[in-house]
Amino acid sequence: MKLVVNERRCKGCNMCTKVCPYGIFQEGKRPGSRGYIIPVLDHPERCTNCRLQKLYGRQLCGMCQMICPDQAISWIDEKPFEPQKVVIEY
Amino acid sequence: MNLEDWYRQDRLPHIYCAGCGNGTILNCTLRAVEELDYKKEETTFISGIGCSSRAAGYTSSDSLHTTHGRALAFATGLKLVKPRQHVIVFTGDGDCSAIGGNHFIHACRRNIDITVICMNNNIYGMTGGQGSPCTPYGAISTTTPYGMQEQPFDLCKVAEAAGANYVARWTSFHVKELTEAIRVGLETPGLSFIEVMTQCPTSFGSKNKMRQVTQMLDMFRDNAVLKAKADRDAAKGILPSPEKFVVGQFVRRNNPPLGVEAAK
Numbered sequence A: 001m002k003l004v005v006n007e008r009r010c011k012g013c014n015m016c017t018k019v020c021p022y023g024i025f026q027e028g029k030r031p032g033s034r035g036y037i038i039p040v041l042d043h044p045e046r047c048t049n050c051r052l053q054k055l056y057g058r059q060l061c062g063m064c065q066m067i068c069p070d071q072a073i074s075w076i077d078e079k080p081f082e083p084q085k086v087v088i089e090y
Numbered sequence B: 001m002n003l004e005d006w007y008r009q010d011r012l013p014h015i016y017c018a019g020c021g022n023g024t025i026l027n028c029t030l031r032a033v034e035e036l037d038y039k040k041e042e043t044t045f046i047s048g049i050g051c052s053s054r055a056a057g058y059t060s061s062d063s064l065h066t067t068h069g070r071a072l073a074f075a076t077g078l079k080l081v082k083p084r085q086h087v088i089v090f091t092g093d094g095d096c097s098a099i100g101g102n103h104f105i106h107a108c109r110r111n112i113d114i115t116v117i118c119m120n121n122n123i124y125g126m127t128g129g130q131g132s133p134c135t136p137y138g139a140i141s142t143t144t145p146y147g148m149q150e151q152p153f154d155l156c157k158v159a160e161a162a163g164a165n166y167v168a169r170w171t172s173f174h175v176k177e178l179t180e181a182i183r184v185g186l187e188t189p190g191l192s193f194i195e196v197m198t199q200c201p202t203s204f205g206s207k208n209k210m211r212q213v214t215q216m217l218d219m220f221r222d223n224a225v226l227k228a229k230a231d232r233d234a235a236k237g238i239l240p241s242p243e244k245f246v247v248g249q250f251v252r253r254n255n256p257p258l259g260v261e262a263a264k
């Protein structure tokens, strides 16, 4: 699964940057198509839900999606699936 | 139905300002409804007037956007006519406690079987940030430029004293706990009242030294005291500091509700 931010919905409030345990959402610098500063994703493949949703068959974590007041965060299927090496620093 | 189907897609993106907590509360409510597997036809969202009250218009099921302060009166009517319907009310602090204060007290007293979600942003957001009965002491609003000189309502205590079967308070930062509280509220017969402390960055944060949305979230995280901790402190005689507020479940009881179909 791949984490995506919908630029048509995001208003750049940065609430997502407050909740991700991996700090995947970082304050952005450049405006998106509607003029809002969209957050940038730092190695989104570390996201629990990206890695394990398929395995567990349900949504995991999801804090960023729940707090996003503009319903801009979702996950899409990656096809064909490419295995990725993920390094998680503790 | 999955979560995304509960949003009225043709109305998104919604009109809320960037970082307005109302969108988060809408997420939590729809997630709870989705978890309980409610049917669209059996669910109705009802609201009064205010930014908070616009939330009902962003759901894909039937909704009623009624008059200022009167959502609970409409909800009572609907529930009595259609007792099988799941009735969920979105209201604001002004809508619920100022113009709608009397409806609020009596809906709790009647213990009508509905779930009320009050988005408390401490002011009248929609009309430009005037003070409401929930503006904290000392806070700046457009009608209290030198700081609020009145004491605010504790809406949860009002609901509890008036007779609601379920009462809880969370914030727009505590998304998991809030979703859980709404789910429990929906499952509890009788009136369930969930107060959500939320941010209005446009009219409240900007005037009260929290210009960034994230500063308001930090404030909720730092000032929310869990009920168990507040009870322990009270037992030890420690007085709560004025900027703190208690979060958690305050009551869950089984008083006879109104508007529930009699068991046959």
Ligand SMILES: Cc1ncc(C[n+]2csc(CCOP(=O)(O)OP(=O)(O)O)c2C)c(N)n1
Pocket (backbone or CB within 6 Å): B049, B050, B051, B052, B053, B068, B091, B092, B093, B094, B095, B096, B119, B121, B123, B124, B125, B126, B127, B132
């Ligand atoms: C009968 C009536 N009186 C006054 C108004 C003006 N009015 C519209 S919204 C509002 C306040 C809403 O405050 P609140 O319920 O806290 O909602 P918020 O916008 O803060 O979410 C007022 C006074 C109205 N629409 N109808």
Ligand code: SF4
Pocket (backbone or CB within 6 Å): A005, A009, A010, A011, A012, A013, A014, A015, A016, A017, A038, A039, A067, A068, A069, A070, A071, A072, A073
């Ligand atoms: S919380 Fe949502 S709207 Fe706000 S910056 Fe993040 S993705 Fe954008």
Ligand code: SF4
Pocket (backbone or CB within 6 Å): A003, A019, A020, A021, A022, A023, A024, A046, A047, A048, A049, A050, A060, A061, A062, A063, A064, A065
């Ligand atoms: S689901 Fe959790 S881990 Fe994944 S990006 Fe969102 S907050 Fe971070």
Ligand code: SF4
Pocket (backbone or CB within 6 Å): B015, B016, B017, B019, B020, B021, B022, B051, B052, B121, B125, B126, B199, B200, B201, B202, B203
């Ligand atoms: S004025 Fe305040 S409550 Fe209304 S949409 Fe804007 S931030 Fe939200």
Ligand SMILES: [Mg+2]
Pocket (backbone or CB within 6 Å): B050, B092, B093, B094, B119, B120, B121, B122, B123, B124, B125, B132
């Ligand atoms: Mg308000």
